[in-house]
Amino acid sequence: MKTYLLQSLKISVILIVLLSGIYPLAIAGIGKFAPGNGDGVTVMYKGRVVGYANIGQKFTKDKYFYSRPSAANYQADGGVGSNKGPTNPDYLKDVNARIDTFLKHNPGVTRAQIPAELVTSSGSGLDPDLSPAGAQIQAARIAKIRNISIDKVNAIIAANTEQPLLGLFGPPKVNVLKMNVALDELK
């Protein structure tokens, strides 16, 4: 037992150096050459950082594309999902209220047009994306409030839509922050 203890101690010390020290430092070194230099990729507007491309942001003003509802309120130091079960009556009431609010702000849109992600909260609470359909049904509202043609808004959606990986794998999506920066840059 004593020999095992001594051997265990020594091999643990050297493995801690290798696995907890050298390995992540090597990855950090290589990460310097990655986009964002390993600090996370930021998005700029008028020369200042307005957020991280991958981290969703709260957008509630009608002149912007809304983000998805978030249980974390988009606080990116504590992402969290709602963890509400699919049959929870309180949760279903919340979803219904979100639908009503959305309809009030988007006259002309019918219930059947609202994609589910606009009235359900994401897993991380920091989801940066919408489905293209989730952006398109907001276009009329944004065009009206900004007094621009709906084609311009749709062009922004199209320009920011990311197709499935290699055109084959996964759903298409569109980054909300990037679209909203593009909207502000229109002027």
Place this chain on the structure above:
Amino acid sequence: MNTEYIGIIFMYLATIALAIPLGKYIAKVFKGEKTWMDFMAPLERFIFKFSGIDTHREMNWKQHLKALLTINLLWLFYAFFCLLFQGHLPLNPDANPNQTPDLAFNTALSFLTNTNLQDYSGESGATYFTQHFVFMFLHFVSAATGFAAMLVVFKAMKDKTTEKLGNYWDFFLKSITRVLLPISFVVAIILAFNGTPTSYKGKDTVIGLQGDTVHVSRGPAAAMIAIKQVGTNGGGWFGVNSAHPFENPNYLTNIVENITIILIPIALVFALGFYLNKKKLAWVIFGVMTIGFLIMLFPSVSAEVGGNPNIAHMGISQPGGSMEGKEVRFGPAASAYWGITTTVTSNGSVNAMHDSMMPVSGLAQMFDMMINAFYGGIGVGFLNFYIFIIIAVFISGLMVGRTPEFMGHKIEAREMKIASLIALLHPFIILVGTSLASYVLVHFPNANWGTKPSAWLNNPSFHGFTEMLYQYASSAANNGSGYGGLTANNIFWNVSTGLVIFVGRFLPIIGPIAIAGILASKKTVPESAGTLKTDTATFGVMIFAVIFIIAALSFFPALALGPIAEHFSIK
């Protein structure tokens, strides 16, 4: 066919395509044959020399267990004390506090045992020091522990009538230097180039486009996320795990991470075939595991893609399926696929919140963990399956009146007692834990603890019960995923799941090693016409039946109260 389905089919086929050559490579490494990774040999020799280990000294099964348990005990103390004092230790740019003793107890045990149940959130409950020097270290060595334990059993199956079963440290170290570390390195680089942070900078504060101030947690996450997946660990850098857009930035990283979740567990099945030179046996095992996996996968994917009927009643469209707790960039198919792969293996990382998934998915995920042998965790998945093989051999032997033999060794009362105990232990700890929690919840809802039992659950009714059942199933299976709605960071849950995790890890390692060790030391019986063939489809069906009967009979009543009842309550 839509791109979400193509995505998951691709993930599975790519995994198999990688797992077969990887299995072959692993068998070569541990048979001592030449491989292209031999450039690691000088490093290994240095580590052995430094540690005073002579790898030529072979051990018997008891010595293997002594070495395994000694070093695990050491890590437990190390992890516990680091977590207890993490606030005072270096590399804490976000000034996060110490963990409380009960949380540190749970967290240390959880990472030690490859479980990674996380009752804290990485952003606020751990420091860069504990993330790397405790969690990531344990990610590697706990996976290597399971790996080495499995190799002892492999070796015992291969060599006839011997006490000598190789050297534990040799198995342990080489599984890190030849398998876990190289794969993690590649995965970490892929993550880094797709947006996962790698630098040691702390939180950033930015003012968003709309004028809100946001604090963004960062940190050297890529290295840890890689081994979290490769080692079937699952404990992520951020609280929401691989749903977090830094931890899993896009569909490509999702493919890579999801492949690595089941890559080594599948590769090890093939490794067995190459190592023993019994490829047919490996295919039978793989077949049984895969059928079990697919039976769980189809209903879950179809439920998530189909959407939540309760939301459909509100008149909105769910072309993207049920989206509560899911990320747009993955969509429901890849989220359901991940949910099943992470629970059949003992990984436990998530890319969507399981608590918000449909009851059918919850049922499938819990069933995965209750069986815990369809692919399974690194090494331990096979060890669990080995127990089922032993039982199946014995039962088939009784049925057809042949001597129960496996790999030329007679299975007798002592081995069967161990196998039965281990097989029954799993349902025992899950069901006792859940009933204890339910009892406390019903009879002492307002007990004056840190968290009142009445505040434990985030959802009412059947779903609330499922939150508790899931937590114990996940702990016992050393899985570590959770129904996040459960308020688990309090004394009751930290301690009770900590104990379940501990028992659920070490006894199922000790049992199979003991059986294999005892069998290997017996005289071999030459194969005759009376020998039960174990590498046939018929025997595969037999194993499947044994697994299904043990799991279905023991867990069905509990499942009926949770997800099954919830499913039928949906109109």
